[in-house]
Amino acid sequence: MKNLQQLKLDNQICFPVYALSKEIINRYRPLLDKLDVTYPQYLVLLVLWEHREQSVSQLGEKLYLDSGTLTPLLKRLEQKKLVIRERSKEDERIVKIKLTSEGENLQKIAASVPKQLFEDMKVPQEELMQLKKTIEKILTTLNQ
Structure with missing residues (x-):
């Protein structure tokens, strides 16, 4: 009977992480949108x-995304004129991604996004940084 307790939603570690991730993205x-x-972009x-x-x-390594997910995402960013995709001159199998001037300019507008999100969460920054550290530790362990 004890093993069945592990199947309760309240006993799942992954569920609050999933729910929080979804909520933050929302x-x-x-x-x-602005x-x-x-x-993902x-x-x-x-x-x-x-x-x-x-x-x-x-990019895939840093974002934990495979090329099948990244390629259409990068194509859309290129259509929006935010990045340029070009093959490496040294090795044509490698595709390099660079910002356009529009992509660089967007950084100034985006600078307020993290602060707005932190304010929306209403949790002390130290607690959020500790949570981030714990999540990064788990990610590193799982990806070894």
Whole structure:
């Protein structure tokens, strides 16, 4: 009977993580609508704002996304004129992703998004940073 207790929703570790993730992404939506990007597109832009240029595989590693998921997402960002996709001159199998000037300019507008989200959560920043640290530790362990 004890094993059946593990099947209760209240005893699941993954469920509150899933529900919180969904809720946070929903809170991002109106903020990102103003930028005309989706949450996954925003994640790509965050990486590019930090690193300026990345290969598709580098983006995939950083965002835990495979190329099958990334490719259509990157095509849409290119259609919006926020990124350029081009093959590496050294190795044509490698596709490099770079920001356009429009993509760079969007960073200034997006700068307020994290602050707005933090304010919306109404949880002390120290607690959120501790949660982030714990989640990153689990992710690292699972991906070893």
